[in-house]
Amino acid sequence: MPSIQDEIQQLREQLHTANYQYYVCDDPSIPDAEYDRLFKRLQILENQHPELLTADSPTQRVGAPALSAFSSVQHEMPMLSLDNAFSEQDMQDFVKRIQERLNSSAEIEFACEPKLDGLAVSLLYRDGILVRGATRGDGSSGEDITLNVRTIGSIPLRLQGDDFPPVLEVRGEVYMPRKGFEVLNQRARDNGEKTFVNPRNAAAGSLRQLDSAITAKRPLEFCCYSLGIVEGREMPGKHSDILACFARWGFKTNAESAVVQGVNACLDYYQKLGEKRDALAYDIDGVVFKVNDIQLQKRLGFISRAPRWAIAHKFPAQEEMTLLEDVEFQVGRTGAITPVARLQPVFVGGVTVSNATLHNMDEIKRLDLKIGDTVIIRRAGDVIPQVARVVLEKRNLLCHDIIFPAVCPVCGSQIEKIEGEAVARCTGGLFCGAQRKEAIKHFASRKAMDVDGLGDKIVDQLVDAGLVDTLDDLYFLELDKLAALERMGVKSAQNILDALENSKNTSLERFIYALGIREVGVATASNLVNHFASLEALMGASLEQLLEVDDVGPVVAEHVAHFFAEAHNRSVIEALLAAGIHWPAPKTPAEGEQPLAGLTYVITGTLASMGRDQAGDYLKGLGAKVAGSVSAKTSALVAGEKAGSKLTKAQSLGVPVLDEGAFLALLAEHGITL
Ligand code: D41
Numbered sequence: 001m002p003s004i005q006d007e008i009q010q011l012r013e014q015l016h017t018a019n020y021q022y023y024v025c026d027d028p029s030i031p032d033a034e035y036d037r038l039f040k041r042l043q044i045l046e047n048q049h050p051e052l053l054t055a056d057s058p059t060q061r062v063g064a065p066a067l068s069a070f071s072s073v074q075h076e077m078p079m080l081s082l083d084n085a086f087s088e089q090d091m092q093d094f095v096k097r098i099q100e101r102l103n104s105s106a107e108i109e110f111a112c113e114p115k116l117d118g119l120a121v122s123l124l125y126r127d128g129i130l131v132r133g134a135t136r137g138d139g140s141s142g143e144d145i146t147l148n149v150r151t152i153g154s155i156p157l158r159l160q161g162d163d164f165p166p167v168l169e170v171r172g173e174v175y176m177p178r179k180g181f182e183v184l185n186q187r188a189r190d191n192g193e194k195t196f197v198n199p200r201n202a203a204a205g206s207l208r209q210l211d212s213a214i215t216a217k218r219p220l221e222f223c224c225y226s227l228g229i230v231e232g233r234e235m236p237g238k239h240s241d242i243l244a245c246f247a248r249w250g251f252k253t254n255a256e257s258a259v260v261q262g263v264n265a266c267l268d269y270y271q272k273l274g275e276k277r278d279a280l281a282y283d284i285d286g287v288v289f290k291v292n293d294i295q296l297q298k299r300l301g302f303i304s305r306a307p308r309w310a311i312a313h314k315f316p317a318q319e320e321m322t323l324l325e326d327v328e329f330q331v332g333r334t335g336a337i338t339p340v341a342r343l344q345p346v347f348v349g350g351v352t353v354s355n356a357t358l359h360n361m362d363e364i365k366r367l368d369l370k371i372g373d374t375v376i377i378r379r380a381g382d383v384i385p386q387v388a389r390v391v392l393e394k395r396n397l398l399c400h401d402i403i404f405p406a407v408c409p410v411c412g413s414q415i416e417k418i419e420g421e422a423v424a425r426c427t428g429g430l431f432c433g434a435q436r437k438e439a440i441k442h443f444a445s446r447k448a449m450d451v452d453g454l455g456d457k458i459v460d461q462l463v464d465a466g467l468v469d470t471l472d473d474l475y476f477l478e479l480d481k482l483a484a485l486e487r488m489g490v491k492s493a494q495n496i497l498d499a500l501e502n503s504k505n506t507s508l509e510r511f512i513y514a515l516g517i518r519e520v521g522v523a524t525a526s527n528l529v530n531h532f533a534s535l536e537a538l539m540g541a542s543l544e545q546l547l548e549v550d551d552v553g554p555v556v557a558e559h560v561a562h563f564f565a566e567a568h569n570r571s572v573i574e575a576l577l578a579a580g581i582h583w584p585a586p587k588t589p590a591e592g593e594q595p596l597a598g599l600t601y602v603i604t605g606t607l608a609s610m611g612r613d614q615a616g617d618y619l620k621g622l623g624a625k626v627a628g629s630v631s632a633k634t635s636a637l638v639a640g641e642k643a644g645s646k647l648t649k650a651q652s653l654g655v656p657v658l659d660e661g662a663f664l665a666l667l668a669e670h671g672i673t674l
Pocket of ligand 1: 079080081082113114115116117118120136173225226288290307310
């Protein structure tokens with residue numbers, strides 16, 4: 001039986017290691033539940049034996065009682081600031097100044113690292129234990145945020161190994177990764193609370209909490225980038241080697257850092273990191289270049305609080321101010337109505353931005369946005385520019401409210417907004433020009449009407465050429481007009497017309513799915529048919545009746561009801577039926593009506609009279625199973641033109657093969673004639 005001390009000691013070791021694996025290495029070593037169990041056990045033991053509690057215990061990461069104010073911390077060694085370079089020329093000048101000062105024309109070795117957009121923080125360790133955390137403040141004195149930094153998972157409460165100096169100050173950046181920022185803001189939005197403008201502000205607001213229990217709940221990280229005071233042990237003579245020591249002692253260092261020779265390699269690094277910027281998990285605003293040799297750093301020294309041996313080469317700003325000139329409403333391919341900000345063009349994050357999405361009306365309300373407002377545009381990792389906030393001080397009497405349209409700006413259909421959903425949608429579905437191409441592509445797709453050869457590109461061409469406006473136009477296409485389309489020709493055109501003709505012979509399930517009603521997939525279409533049996537019954541169904549259908553909830557029911565309530569959609573359906581689309585009359589499936597039950601078919605090659613999916617539907621309707629590959633258990637292979645390996649396999653296994661004629665005969669035998 002181990003002593004309480006030993007058990008506590010062991011639990012702390014396990015938790016420290018798990019913490020390091022999770023937060024620093026991004027590679028969890030034990031399941032969360034196991035971590036929680038160890039953590040609880042340690043908490044219990046520490047509660048029973050308060051005399052054994054230490055500040056570096058993993059239990060201290062959850063936060064401590066709130067402070068009434070931060071006390072001030074004097075930085076023994078000032079925390080310097082960084083000079084900026086905004087151009088290639090600035091970088092050339094920087095390196096030239098260094099060479100002149102060193103009286104040498106030799107290439108200089110630089111350590112390069114991303115410039116994280118967070119807050120500079122100092123961490124002090126005595127005998128490997130974290131004893132103090134402080135903000136940079138003005139560089140000579142900052143605030144004591146020890147309780148807050150203890151809650152940050154990637155900050156070691158005690159150092160690993162045994163070769164660290166007895167006194168060690170590590171400096172670095174506390175920042176909030178983008179993902180965590182999004183989650184935090186989404187939660188704030190859901191609770192109707194104020195959101196943070198950007199990850200940097202969120203990091204600052206989280207770190208400067210008098211109540212460290214709040215900090216503990218925020219997704220902060222720490223990445224180290226320089227050495228402060230050190231006593232009792234020599235540190236390496238190169239910056240890059242110092243960072244390597246930090247990593248060994250349990251700190252997170254930046255995975256993108258590199259060592260290069262000379263200014264051109266620095267510019268290369270800047271360029272490459274710039275290309276990678278949007279893909280990083282965190283915001284950066286530039287690259288920091290540091291002379292790697294500490295001796296040279298010492299010889300270069302600093303002027304007015306900035307070292308001569310380091311510089312921040314900035315990327316183009318990701319936030320700029322501009323004017324909101326107007327708000328327009330766009331209708332997306334799915335009918336979603338999206339407000340779009342029309343802006344006075346502004347250069348942000350390396351591109352000129354004149355539009356920004358406003359997402360939906362809730363977002364406009366949240367931003368308290370008016371036309372004529374001065375706004376901050378932010379272009380972060382996701383590339384799509386956002387309106388981050390309104391500069392209220394600049395609002396004047398000419399600014400006016402944004403009014404949401406009453407009907408679809410493209411087709412004039414009603415707009416639906418479903419309770420609990422932020423988006424408003426046009427109900428014009430099949431009729432709305434904005435949704436036309438998508439509606440037709442969906443209609444022709446394999447699981448819908450299965451019009452072979454009518455792919456996305458051809459649909460685009462048909463709509464752009466004005467040959468197809470609404471779905472029913474498909475069935476009135478003329479050979480010469482179709483053949484005249486670019487890269488088409490008479491043969492392909494005829495194939496498409498044949499496929500269209502074939503598609504008229506369908507099932508009610510497919511037809512309903514093909515209409516592209518929101519949230520009505522293959523399974524829902526099938527449930528609707530099982531319940532209502534006929535199109536007329538479905539079209540006349542009330543919300544209450546729709547809710548009785550299997551797996552149909554209030555949202556789907558509303559989508560279906562709105563779709564059929566829209567007169568435009570009803571007339572398109574009428575026109576489709578008039579064009580000759582039909583399906584077998586509903587059968588009430590009785591026992592014994594499954595003559596092919598127990599048999600398994602495989603379908604391969606091209607059938608002239610129908611698609612493979614449709615052939616499968618017929619077989620399934622007769623009770624057969626349809627499989628994807630041939631085996632000894634296959635009852636028969638239906639082989640169309642250009643059948644390949646499946647045919648060879650069936651022949652070698654002695655599986656019967658039906659050509660199209662034989663297949664049609666089989667269907668006819670069971671009462672199915674095309
Ligand atoms: O990533 C950063 N934000 C960063 C900041 C970095 N990678 N290196 C830095 N190096 C320094 C010196 C060269 C002075 C040690 C810095 C900063 N300073 C810094 N952060 C805030 C002010 C200065």
